[in-house]
Amino acid sequence: MIKFSIIIPVYNRPEEIVELLDSLTMQSRRDESEVIVVDDGSTLRCEENIEIFKKQLDLRYFYQENKGPGLARNEGARQARGEYLIFLDSDCVLPSDYLANTEKHLALKPLACFGGPDKAHKFFTPIQKAISYSMTSIFTTGGIRGGKKKMDKFYPRSFNLGVSKDVFDEIGGFCDMRYGEDIDFSMNVVEHGYEIGLIDETFVYHKRRNTFRSFYKQVFSSGTARIELAMRHKGALKLVHILPSMFVVGLPITIVLGIFVHWAFFLVFPAYWLLIFAHASKETRSPYVGLLSVIASTIQLGGYGLGFITASFIKLFNRKKRYVAFKKTFYN
Secondary structure (H helix, E strand, O other), X not given: OOOEEEEEEEOOOHHHHHHHHHHHOOOOOHHHEEEEEEEEOOOOOOHHHHHHHHHOOOEEEEXXXXXXXXXXXXXXXXXXXXXXXXXXXOOEEOOOOHHHHHHHHHHHOOOOEEEOOEEOOOOOOHHHHHHHHHXXXXXXXOOOXXXXXXXXXXXXXXXXXXXXXXXXXXXXXXXXXXXOHHHHHHHHXXXXXXXXXXXXXXXXXXXXXXXXXXXXXXXXXXXXXXXHHHHHOOOOOOHHHHHHHHHHHHHHHHHHHHHHOOHHHHHHHXXXXXXHHHHHHHHHOOHHHHHHHHHHHHHHHHXXXXXXXXXXXXXXXXXXXXXXXXXXXXXX
16 A cells, blocks of 8 residues: 655756655655656656656656646646655655654644645755745744744645645645645645644755745745735735735835934844844854845845735735736746
């Protein structure tokens, strides 16, 4: 019997998925799992790159026209034979005990849906480490992506999300949103009355973007998606999601107040950046990464906030319109 069906959507990342599959060959419980790769309309197909892994993994490859990551995951789920589905992004790498820790936790406490945090590997580039910090720190995202200290309920993200096959089929899988489809799915699980949970030991090393430009596009799109989620789910909009917009609006306000009211207002944002630098430098043991984390955190908050504000205005004038940023370059 197959315990886990590991489903990986991929688009034009043949080298990257090789690293993920290589880490899957090192899993202590891989004999109880299958791997399903769904190529979402790539021009650089990975079929030949992954062929060698079929000797070590129960691996199947499927190709479809480009439909987006959510619908690619749905195709993988249709082909799955496992009791649980585990969705991973192609830019992740797993520690060798990932499956063993997941199985152990589920044996002690069964969950309909679960996820784990993400971490930066010591071999990541300084920019990747800085971006990882900005996406996981309590001082930036509020720790909602799997941190032990967090400002909102944990909802598993698709880079590291597991769900019972029966529950997945009942809910109907992922929607066609390009961003936010994983949070939409997790919220649907809760709304159907099932329990979701965070498994701390089931973490992944998540490379994410490797340039600040592509990172900005990612977080801007995430900010726009939050408005769509708020339209779909009651309670999807919390203070932690509004804070980036306050960051965007607050920066020019403090400058104006510093000019016309008191010079101390000029210190508000530098004090925050100094906090980020000090904390990130300590967490990563690198002042250089700490400096890059200031840039990454500013992009993360500013990009998300601008996306949120943009989508809010569009929804204000046309509630039926779904705003999709960077649709033509979604994967870039």
